[in-house]
Amino acid sequence: MRQYAGMDVSGLTRFAKSTHPLYYGIIGLIAIELTVVAMLTVSYSYLMFSSPEWPPAGLEPAPILWPSVNLGLLLASMVSMRWAGNRISAGDRRGLIIGLSTSVALHMTVLVLRSFEMAAFEFRWDDHVYGSLMWTITGFHFTHVASAIVGTVVVTILATKGYFTPERQLGVVVDTLYWNFVSAAWIPFYLALYWGPRLV
Amino acid sequence: MSKRRDDAPSGDLETKDGRHWEHPQTRDAAHHGRREEERQEPLHPTVEDNEEEIRKLELAWAAPTGFIGWFKPVNQRIIGRRFIVTAFVYFVLAGLLGLAMRLQLAVPENDFLPPEIYNQFFTVHGTAMMFLFAIPVLEGFALFVTPMMIGTRDMAFPRLNAFGYYVYLIGSSIFFVMLLVGMAPDTGWFNYVPLAGKLYAPGVGVDIWTTMITFIEVSALTAAVELIVTILKLRAPGMTLNRMPVFVWASLVMAFMIVFAMPSIIVSSSLLILDRLVSTGFFVPEMGGDPLLWQHLFWFFGHPEVYIVLVPALGIVSTIVTTFTQRTLFGYTAIVISIVATGFVSFGLWVHHMFATGLPHLGMSFFMAASAMIAIPNGVQVFCWIATMWGARIQFSTPMLYVLGFFWVFVIGGLTGVMVASIPFDLQVHDTYFLVAHFHYVLIGGSVMPVLGGLYYWYPKMSGRMMSEFWGKVSFALVFIGFNVAFFPMHQLGLDGMPRRVYTYLEEMGWSELNFISTIGAFVLAAGFATTFFNALASLRVGPKAGNNPWHAETLEWVTESPPPPYNQRHIPIVNSREPVWDWREEQERPVVLGLRSDRREVLVTSILDAEPHAVQVVPGPSIWPFLSAIAASVGFVGILFHPIFFVVSFFLAFFSFVGWFWPRRPWRED
Ligand code: HEM
Numbered sequence: 001m002r003q004y005a006g007m008d009v010s011g012l013t014r015f016a017k018s019t020h021p022l023y024y025g026i027i028g029l030i031a032i033e034l035t036v037v038a039m040l041t042v043s044y045s046y047l048m049f050s051s052p053e054w055p056p057a058g059l060e061p062a063p064i065l066w067p068s069v070n071l072g073l074l075l076a077s078m079v080s081m082r083w084a085g086n087r088i089s090a091g092d093r094r095g096l097i098i099g100l101s102t103s104v105a106l107h108m109t110v111l112v113l114r115s116f117e118m119a120a121f122e123f124r125w126d127d128h129v130y131g132s133l134m135w136t137i138t139g140f141h142f143t144h145v146a147s148a149i150v151g152t153v154v155v156t157i158l159a160t161k162g163y164f165t166p167e168r169q170l171g172v173v174v175d176t177l178y179w180n181f182v183s184a185a186w187i188p189f190y191l192a193l194y195w196g197p198r199l200v
Numbered sequence: 201m202s203k204r205r206d207d208a209p210s211g212d213l214e215t216k217d218g219r220h221w222e223h224p225q226t227r228d229a230a231h232h233g234r235r236e237e238e239r240q241e242p243l244h245p246t247v248e249d250n251e252e253e254i255r256k257l258e259l260a261w262a263a264p265t266g267f268i269g270w271f272k273p274v275n276q277r278i279i280g281r282r283f284i285v286t287a288f289v290y291f292v293l294a295g296l297l298g299l300a301m302r303l304q305l306a307v308p309e310n311d312f313l314p315p316e317i318y319n320q321f322f323t324v325h326g327t328a329m330m331f332l333f334a335i336p337v338l339e340g341f342a343l344f345v346t347p348m349m350i351g352t353r354d355m356a357f358p359r360l361n362a363f364g365y366y367v368y369l370i371g372s373s374i375f376f377v378m379l380l381v382g383m384a385p386d387t388g389w390f391n392y393v394p395l396a397g398k399l400y401a402p403g404v405g406v407d408i409w410t411t412m413i414t415f416i417e418v419s420a421l422t423a424a425v426e427l428i429v430t431i432l433k434l435r436a437p438g439m440t441l442n443r444m445p446v447f448v449w450a451s452l453v454m455a456f457m458i459v460f461a462m463p464s465i466i467v468s469s470s471l472l473i474l475d476r477l478v479s480t481g482f483f484v485p486e487m488g489g490d491p492l493l494w495q496h497l498f499w500f501f502g503h504p505e506v507y508i509v510l511v512p513a514l515g516i517v518s519t520i521v522t523t524f525t526q527r528t529l530f531g532y533t534a535i536v537i538s539i540v541a542t543g544f545v546s547f548g549l550w551v552h553h554m555f556a557t558g559l560p561h562l563g564m565s566f567f568m569a570a571s572a573m574i575a576i577p578n579g580v581q582v583f584c585w586i587a588t589m590w591g592a593r594i595q596f597s598t599p600m601l602y603v604l605g606f607f608w609v610f611v612i613g614g615l616t617g618v619m620v621a622s623i624p625f626d627l628q629v630h631d632t633y634f635l636v637a638h639f640h641y642v643l644i645g646g647s648v649m650p651v652l653g654g655l656y657y658w659y660p661k662m663s664g665r666m667m668s669e670f671w672g673k674v675s676f677a678l679v680f681i682g683f684n685v686a687f688f689p690m691h692q693l694g695l696d697g698m699p700r701r702v703y704t705y706l707e708e709m710g711w712s713e714l715n716f717i718s719t720i721g722a723f724v725l726a727a728g729f730a731t732t733f734f735n736a737l738a739s740l741r742v743g744p745k746a747g748n749n750p751w752h753a754e755t756l757e758w759v760t761e762s763p764p765p766p767y768n769q770r771h772i773p774i775v776n777s778r779e780p781v782w783d784w785r786e787e788q789e790r791p792v793v794l795g796l797r798s799d800r801r802e803v804l805v806t807s808i809l810d811a812e813p814h815a816v817q818v819v820p821g822p823s824i825w826p827f828l829s830a831i832a833a834s835v836g837f838v839g840i841l842f843h844p845i846f847f848v849v850s851f852f853l854a855f856f857s858f859v860g861w862f863w864p865r866r867p868w869r870e871d
Pocket of ligand 1: 640
């Protein structure tokens with residue numbers, strides 16, 4: 001069979017940033033994790049609605065101040081990540097590093113606050129199912145924030161080595177995607193865990 | 201192969217000198233005016249293959265060899281083949297357990313298997329067949345076939361692919377080894393609490409079940425993301441969504457179903473393992489938990505799971521029907537819509553496994569309607585296949601025989617399915633052998649038979665040789681007869697009231713004859729499977745050489761050699777219809793893509809809907825890191841059974857191995 005030249009792709013970009021398969025791969029990962037988030041939230045609500053008392057007798061709903069502060073910090077970190085991405089698009093490496101470090105610092109603060117908060121819980125995970133849910137879900141989110149931090153630290157190190165350029169910034173783009181997911185995932189948990197018991 | 205035109209320039213990358221080759225579809229309309237001046241120069245110069253380039257390509261795509269090399273390759277076909285082979289090994293092992301159970305049940309009050317062992321056997325048999333065989337084997341076929349069908353050279357994330365395989369291998373081996381040491385789980389394949397709680401199942405068996413199933417599902421999820429992105433982004437130019445082969449559609453739908461169904465089993469088994477290891481109370485009523493939550497979460501996964509293994513199998517059926525009738529598939533659009541609809545509806549069915557739990561009535565009716573509705577898309581597909589075969593000259597080779605066998609078995613399985621979807625009937629046969637008969641009809645008929653057909657069909661592409669037709673037909677006859685003899689009587693047994701999951705029964709119940717017949721059937725069935733496996737092994741050496749396209753099929757995997765070179769296709773083809781290979785056979789020529797570099801692994805990225813090329817992706821080569829990452833993850837999954845600290849240990853191990861995996865290799869400047 002004769003083969004003839006149908007098209008030539010030697011000139012196509014090797015750097016596509018938001019149409020790169022890796023971008024879609026991270027979206028896939030986020031879709032999976034969002035399903036996990038949904039499952040946990042639904043399980044929480046299911047158990048909440050099937051219990052006669054929520055939280056169990058003698059307990060106040062968990063304090064809401066620090067989780068709300070955390071929510072603010074998480075949302076702020078999304079902005080600083082966004083800013084970092086804009087800086088590198090403009091070719092500003094220093095800006096990128098500053099943006100990334102700020103975001104990491106914000107998430108670190110969240111972890112510290114969260115640790116105090118968990119240490120102050122008046123119940124253990126093996127006391128009742130309310131305790132189990134609180135510990136498991138906050139622990140789940142804690143782990144995610146921790147992994148977003150370590151991932152972004154690696155990206156920051158690469159940035160200091162001058163790896164990222166306006167063309168080669170896929171690493172920053174996908175890290176930001178995941179970062180946004182981790183930060184925003186707190187919203188449903190926050191609503192379910194802290195507002196849920198107050199509203200029903 | 202290619203007949204060279206006299207005036208055509210030779211050499212591969214001749215286009216470097218600035219000429220542009222239009223998309224063959226648009227060229228006529230848009231560039232009519234240029235026709236004249238180009239008459240001197242040929243419009244479509246022949247592409248000649250040049251030895252030097254081929255050598256470079258081979259070097260760039262070759263998989264490492266040797267012992268250490270075994271842990272490194274990432275090429276899609278190697279990983280796909282490993283999935284298939286490993287899954288078949290589990291099929292044999294779990295099948296042997298099934299035979300042992302049938303032996304035990306052959307006569308009343310038999311003492312071949314003690315009750316504890318019988319419980320472990322049906323649990324491991326069910327779990328292994330579903331999680332270790334059915335899903336991985338279909339993923340394996342999808343990983344092996346779809347990238348070639350869409351005309352690309354590898355998948356979007358080759359290393360992730362390798363990672364998924366090692367996770368599956370490690371997780372499943374640990375699960376199975378527990379049987380040998382007598383510590384296997386014994387709580388049934390859906391592991392209901394409270395039976396599976398710490399109180400009633402104190403041993404490590406259920407711990408292993410929960411951790412390893414979670415772990416293995418991670419591998420299914422990686423394969424799913426991999427398939428989705430590859431199918432959407434790496435198709436050959438011109439393969440718009442509505443020219444995509446049906447099998448590719450089916451793999452895509454399967455992958456989406458995995459993405460939304462598997463997290464729920466991961467969540468449920470993680471909650472269970474927490475209950476068991478650190479005494480949380482999710483499923484413990486005394487602590488405010490609810491055992492029904494397990495059932496909801498499990499079946500929210502479990503029902504789509506049945507369709508996860510059915511949908512790609514139906515894709516295999518469509519492929520085989522097209523090839524062996526040598527006809528365009530009737531009702532392509534209807535079939536694709538049915539596949540997609542099956543994917544959606546299957547998520548509305550989970551409650552039908554729980555009709556006996558006493559949920560509110562209105563809700564139940566909804567799920568009953570949804571359960572009956574799923575019959576519609578499946579019916580549509582059956583009619584489309586019949587229409588395709590109607591009046592065609594069908595070639596009755598082994599793959600086609602398996603498909604015909606599938607029709608018969610699947611229609612019966614579907615009928616009994618509609619029967620148990622009706623609540624009053626379900627309450628009668630709940631937990632009887634009627635159910636055992638029903639799901640073996642659906643699973644063996646709907647999944648295993650097409651998979652065996654697919655094995656005969658794609659074997660030449662995998663190995664370069666044909667399997668024996670004679671033994672193929674013998675195997676089909678044994679499987680078909682054996683299967684019906686083994687499982688048809690179970691319907692009657694169920695109606696007579698024989699419960700499932702009993703290790704023996706009394707003479708007076710009057711179940712002896714049917715059970716004995718069923719056992720004989722099971723052995724005939726097993727002989728049929730064995731024939732196929734020996735056929736496959738022997739044909740590796742003695743099978744006749746296959747050639748590129750032994751079945752005269754129409755999809756892209758058949759234009760390249762069998763087995764294909766490590767880079768799959770010498771040139772990425774350009775597609776203009778649903779049956780590209782048949783077009784080219786008529787036209788005696790085909791358009792290809794030029795301009796991918798031969799000295800590194802490059803694949804073409806195209807747009808999601810119309811497959812217009814818009815970028816080139818450089819995919820990574822062999823690496824040991826995916827294997828090390830899988831080990832790191834296993835340390836966590838196994839470790840937490842002993843101490844929670846392993847969660848943290850494995851977090852950091854996995855972190856380091858991921859950094860090793862993704863760290864860019866110097867020199868960066870080169871791209
Ligand atoms: C060699 C062919 C096979 C034989 C002889 C066989 C036999 C059996 C038997 C005797 C049982 C136990 C029934 C009971 O005591 O309740 C069983 C259960 C089961 N089988 Fe098979 N089977 C075969 C193939 C398969 C295949 C291919 C699949 C799935 C792809 C499968 C999936 C299951 C499942 C899910 C269960 C339920 C386990 C449980 O109750 O937890 N089987 N099979």
